[in-house]
Amino acid sequence: xxxxxxxxxxxxxxxxxxxxxxxxxxxxxxxxxxxxxxxxxxxxxxxxxxxxxxxxxxxxxxxxxxxxxxxxxxxxxxxxxxxxxxxxxxxxxxxxxxxxxxxxxxxxxxxx
Amino acid sequence: xxxxxxxxxxxxxxxxxxxxxxxxxxxxxxxxxxxxxxxxxxxxxxxxxxxxxxxxxxxxxxxxxxxxxxxxxxxxxxxxxxxxxxxxxxxxxxxxxxxxxxxxxxxxxxxxx
Numbered sequence: 001x002x003x004x005x006x007x008x009x010x011x012x013x014x015x016x017x018x019x020x021x022x023x024x025x026x027x028x029x030x031x032x033x034x035x036x037x038x039x040x041x042x043x044x045x046x047x048x049x050x051x052x053x054x055x056x057x058x059x060x061x062x063x064x065x066x067x068x069x070x071x072x073x074x075x076x077x078x079x080x081x082x083x084x085x086x087x088x089x090x091x092x093x094x095x096x097x098x099x100x101x102x103x104x105x106x107x108x109x110x111x112x
Numbered sequence: 113x114x115x116x117x118x119x120x121x122x123x124x125x126x127x128x129x130x131x132x133x134x135x136x137x138x139x140x141x142x143x144x145x146x147x148x149x150x151x152x153x154x155x156x157x158x159x160x161x162x163x164x165x166x167x168x169x170x171x172x173x174x175x176x177x178x179x180x181x182x183x184x185x186x187x188x189x190x191x192x193x194x195x196x197x198x199x200x201x202x203x204x205x206x207x208x209x210x211x212x213x214x215x216x217x218x219x220x221x222x223x224x225x
Contacts, residue, residue, distance in 0.1 A: 004154075034213065043116070043202050043216035044155070089154050098210025099145065099168050102154030 003027045004092050006103035014111055019077040021106050023090030026071065030092040034100070035064060035075045038087045047088075048075070080110045114139065116205050116217035124223045125193050133188040133220045137205030143167075144186040145210055146178060147202040149219070155202055161186050162209050190222075198224045 005024045013019045021035075031052040036044035050057040050064045050073070057064050063076045077084055090103040117136045125131050137144050143162045147155035157170035161180035180186045184205075190197055200221050204214040 032211065036216075041218075041221075043118075043218045046213050046215055049213060091154075093211060095211050097168055098143065098160055098162075098206075098208075099157040099170065100147070100155070100204070100210075100214060101157070104152075104154050 002104075003030075004090055004101050004103040006088075006090055006106050008106050009104070010107040010109070012109045012111065013080050015082055016079045019075075019080045019084065019108055019110065021075040021077075021088050021090075021108065023073045023075075023103055024071060025073075025092050027092070027094065027101075028071070029094040030101075031095050032093040033064070033066060033073050034091045034093070035062075036089045036091060037084075038089060038105070044089060077108075080108075082110050082112050084108060085110050116203055116215055118201075118203050118217035118220050120220060121218070122221045122223075124225065126225050127193055127195060129193050129224075130189065130191045131193060131222060133190075133201050133203075133222070134185065135188070135203030135205075135217060136185045137203075138215055141205035141207055141215075142184050143206045143208070143210050144180055144184065145204045145206070145214060146186070146188045147204065147216075148172075149200040149202060151199075158188070160210055167209060193224045195224050198222060 034049040035047040038044045091100040145160040146158040149155040160168040200219045206214040
């Protein structure tokens with residue numbers, strides 16, 4: 001049973017435009033959510049996170065939105081840059097376990 | 113400040129052999145978690161170590177075992193290797209028993225022939 005789902009395997013956007021990556025979850029016990037970016041042959045790099053008590057968190061070009069009633073979160077990248085091309089993973093934590101549950105990933109391609 | 117380091121980078125083993133992977137966490141971090149990432153999938157949680165004890169375990173068989181040392185570094189051991197154990201093994205370090213941001217190392221690519 002996949003508790004965290006990223007239903008879009010890939011996304012292609014033009015440089016300078018907005019990239020929106022989506023993530024759905026099923027477990028209402030999740031209380032912290034993270035986005036990671038991964039290049040080939042490297043480990044995931046932490047991007048941005050959000051606690052379940054918030055609905056939005058911004059860090060520079062990256063904004064994460066959380067809709068708890070819909071069990072949905074999204075990552076917005078504005079403006080997108082070619083260097084943003086990578087695989088993006090959504091992950092969730094429940095506070096009493098400390099184990100990250102990952103989605104399958106979305107490959108983002110930003111075209112110059 | 114050195115980030116999370118892992119060794120070796122790559123490893124090739126044959127079925128039935130045993131392997132040990134190593135991880136050093138970020139300075140100041142006391143919790144180490146191990147993940148397995150198969151091709152095309154997200155990382156899967158194996159287990160987590162805190163205060164030299166296994167605190168949480170994912171859905172992995174007993175062939176997977178680990179250890180944490182007093183300096184917070186950790187080892188992952190896999191016995192009786194199967195072809196399906198071929199994957200990228202990732203170590204993540206954190207504070208607070210893993211609640212919050214976890215920072216990953218570059219991984220060890222294990223190939224089982």
